[in-house]
Amino acid sequence: MMIEIVFWISVAFVLYAYAGYPLVLALLGLFHRKVVKKEPIQPSVAFVITAFNEEKRIQSKLLNTLEQDYPKDRMDIVVASDCSVDKTDEIVQAFASSGVRLVRLPLKGGKEAAQKFAVESTESEVLIFSDVATTLRPNAVATIVTNFADPSVGCVSSVDRFVDKDGRVSGEGAYVAYEMLLRRLESSVNSLVGLSGSFFAARREVCRNWAPDLQSDFNTLLNSVRGGLRGVSDSESIGYYTNLADERKEYERKVRTVVRGISVFMRSLTLLNPLKYNVFAWQLLSHKLCRWVVPFALIIAFICNAVLAVHHGLYSSLFALQLAFYGIAILYIWSQKLPKIAMFRLPSFFVMVNVSILDAWVRYLRGDRILYWDPSKR
Structure with a gap:
């Protein structure tokens, strides 16, 4: 079914953005490595x-x-x-x-x-x-x-x-x-x-x-x-x-960072030309744009999985895992009663990061550009 294809493409996209890109970089590094020629210099x-x-x-x-x-x-x-x-x-x-x-x-x-x-x-x-x-x-x-x-x-x-x-x-x-x-x-x-x-x-x-x-x-x-x-x-x-002393401030900092990053990216689209910028064009696309599109892929994967779960046991299990993952994240964020270990903290951090990216897209599309700043309380 087409919905299955969309689901797996969405999952593959998320995996590429977070794991595939660094894996490809690591493989490229085995064959092509650029070493910085450092020397003790004293420029002004x-x-x-x-x-x-x-x-x-x-x-x-x-x-x-x-x-x-x-x-x-x-x-x-x-x-x-x-x-x-x-x-x-x-x-x-x-x-x-x-x-x-x-x-x-x-x-x-x-x-x-x-x-x-x-x-x-x-x-x-x-x-x-x-x-x-x-x-x-x-x-x-x-x-x-x-x-x-x-x-x-x-x-x-x-x-x-x-x-x-x-x-x-x-x-x-x-x-x-x-x-x-x-x-x-x-x-x-x-x-x-x-x-x-x-x-x-x-x-x-x-x-x-x-x-x-x-x-x-x-x-x-x-x-x-x-x-x-x-x-x-x-x-x-x-x-x-x-x-940051206040985790809510940390969320706002992430939103500001992404809004400002999107602003730079949108004014630098010519750098995505692989004929002129070669490997960097792929890097820019993978590291920035793919990461900023992940929240949309997650939403699509969730919706597709919900529909597929009704018809197939495999998708029912995958949907249950998704619900558990997001449930732990939400419980950790709102209650702060779960033990502060990676098993519970990572899902909440992953969700917070992607929600902040969604928030940033909304603010960017409505015209926010965030030029002014206040010192973060640390």
């Missing part, structure tokens, strides 16, 4: 921090940044204030004698607009972007710039690590571990498809056409590819950050 660096009402965290961020083991005369530290109305600017100005510069937007424009304003105030060869909430090792800058000794590299992503409230490195979480695995596989085969927004670096030429209304980490990667360069992940460049 502009370290850009964007801030909006960050009076509680900006001092610790600046102290952490000033601890970088990198020549002071080669590093320009710039804080771009997006019209902060608290004491952020005052605190930053107190660090002027340490070489920290404050640039303040004349009008509130959002994170990317603040980054653009900061970029235009610098002349350095390499630009490094880091969020206020991200803590770095003293060798972070020196480590991440070594990747630019390779002329094929246009931008570099750090690796994300969680820390608990006491500052100790905690578990990555299945989702973060999965994303870091994808980055390693993509780097080894060709190029990343996205960067870690909390800590990444890029050549100056990649940042010349900075879009103030597009997600900077994703768009910087795409600009690199347009320029014939690639993005790589550096396992030795690590950004440490804590989880």
Whole structure:
């Protein structure tokens, strides 16, 4: 029956998006591996921090940044204030004698607009972007710039690590571990498809056409590819950050991230041309668009399975498994009484991620573009 074909195509699509794509990358890596030719270089660096009402965290961020083991005369530290109305600017100005510069937007424009304003105030060869909430090792800058000794590299992503409230490195979480695995596989085969927004670096030429209304980490990667360069992940460049204090805020963060990602993607459809962008066109389609279409495939699979369950024992069993999976997810999300182990947590996280993607599509289609931002409470 046609409904059976639709069901299995939907299931296969979901499996490809989450398991098939990394599997193909791993297989390609066995035959074609791109190694980054890293060398200890010291290009001039502009370290850009964007801030909006960050009076509680900006001092610790600046102290952490000033601890970088990198020549002071080669590093320009710039804080771009997006019209902060608290004491952020005052605190930053107190660090002027340490070489920290404050640039303040004349009008509130959002994170990317603040980054653009900061970029235009610098002349350095390499630009490094880091969020206020991200803590770095003293060798972070020196480590991440070594990747630019390779002329094929246009931008570099750090690796994300969680820390608990006491500052100790905690578990990555299945989702973060999965994303870091994808980055390693993509780097080894060709190029990343996205960067870690909390800590990444890029050549100056990649940042010349900075879009103030597009997600900077994703768009910087795409600009690199347009320029014939690639993005790589550096396992030795690590950004440490804590989880959001409120899980509802985490959901909203995911929705915002997807809405902003879709906005970049829709303005970059020419990169899907395999004749011009080769392997990257397939990567972009698989990593981004396929993942964003998964919620629709899940809905189709559920509806088809419900119809087929009436007629065949196999489909009855599969439908029962689906009901159990979603039931556990909903119970975990709403009651929070189930044990916090992977067996119960993963279904709830999977459902939350895909619901947030659906939510993001709705917001995008109704015209939401999310330019402005508030600091996440961590």
